[in-house]
Amino acid sequence: MSGIFLSLRQLSVNYDRNGLAALAGVDLDIVAGERLAIIGESGSGKSTLARALAGLLPDGATVDGEMLWPGLGHLPRPGRDFGFVFQDPGSSLNPVLTIGEQVAEGARRHLGLSWKQAYIRAEELLERVRIPQPDKVMQAFPHQLSGGQRQRVAIAAAIAAKPQLLIADEATSALDVVVQAEIVRLLDGLVREDGMTLLFITHDIALASGFVDRIAVFRNARLVEAGPVRSVLSAPKSDYTAALIASHRDLATPPLIAEALP
Numbered sequence: 223m224s225g226i227f228l229s230l231r232q233l234s235v236n237y238d239r240n241g242l243a244a245l246a247g248v249d250l251d252i253v254a255g256e257r258l259a260i261i262g263e264s265g266s267g268k269s270t271l272a273r274a275l276a277g278l279l280p281d282g283a284t285v286d287g288e289m290l291w292p293g294l295g296h297l298p299r300p301g302r303d304f305g306f307v308f309q310d311p312g313s314s315l316n317p318v319l320t321i322g323e324q325v326a327e328g329a330r331r332h333l334g335l336s337w338k339q340a341y342i343r344a345e346e347l348l349e350r351v352r353i354p355q356p357d358k359v360m361q362a363f364p365h366q367l368s369g370g371q372r373q374r375v376a377i378a379a380a381i382a383a384k385p386q387l388l389i390a391d392e393a394t395s396a397l398d399v400v401v402q403a404e405i406v407r408l409l410d411g412l413v414r415e416d417g418m419t420l421l422f423i424t425h426d427i428a429l430a431s432g433f434v435d436r437i438a439v440f441r442n443a444r445l446v447e448a449g450p451v452r453s454v455l456s457a458p459k460s461d462y463t464a465a466l467i468a469s470h471r472d473l474a475t476p477p478l479i480a481e482a483l484p
């Protein structure tokens with residue numbers, strides 16, 4: 223692992239002037255090439271963080287503090303410098319475009335490829351995310367695929383422009399546990415192979431602990447603690463994190479902590 227890819231300094235987000243902060247005074251460094259889990263219960267501000275990074279906050283939201291991208295050397299270009307995968311692949315896939323068109327689009331637009339070259343790249347990407355019969359799936363529409371396959375396609379589309387950062391927001395939460403494990407393995411493999419930085423947003427500390435390098439725990443708009451998986455699991459700094467771990471019997475049992483982390 224090398225330098226800092228992204229630094230948040232006292233980052234705060236308010237959706238409306240009179241409301242409570244959705245993020246409050248977050249200081250966090252994200253290391254280039256690391257896999258960082260953002261953990262927290264519903265409403266803790268996880269997706270707000272993802273939206274703030276992507277410049278996808280709604281009109282009227284105010285952002286204070288700083289987001290610095292020393293790993294980029296320029297202002298981030300969404301879609302090019304980072305890709306997104308959301309919980310519901312339906313929301314990131316267009317129902318009236320073929321799978322081939324939507325995976326090719328990012329490569330065409332951001333990498334300056336012709337449609338023909340972009341289609342070739344799209345089919346390679348479908349192979350990389352282990353879609354069976356990628357040549358056939360290129361012609362298919364999203365509704366013709368299973369939820370797990372749609373999520374694989376969404377991942378292919380998210381990495382089509384070779385982003386340095388992949389943000390997965392509850393990307394596996396809508397899937398059954400077997401498919402969930404497959405998608406996690408896929409994401410893990412892709413980011414390792416390409417040296418991407420991964421922000422893995424989830425409410426599931428057990429799922430994240432199995433493969434990320436570091437964990438950042440959020441609660442009520444604040445960063446509670448951040449650290450390497452092993453130290454957060456074995457010596458949480460906050461009572462909240464300790465309670466979160468205790469609620470997962472498999473994480474709270476010490477021998478299994480070691481087993482979960484080869």
Ligand SMILES: Nc1ncnc2c1ncn2[C@@H]1O[C@H](COP(=O)(O)OP(=O)(O)OP(=O)(O)O)[C@@H](O)[C@H]1O
Pocket residue numbers: 237238243244262263264265266267268269270271280425
């Ligand atoms: N578009 C919006 N307008 C106003 N308030 C919002 C909006 N989106 C989120 N919020 C509020 O901001 C806070 C943080 O929400 P956020 O979606 O970031 O939480 P989260 O941790 O991603 O939760 P979940 O696990 O349910 O996805 C919540 O109180 C939420 O109600």
Ligand code: NI
Pocket residue numbers: 268269270391392
């Ligand atoms: Ni969310």
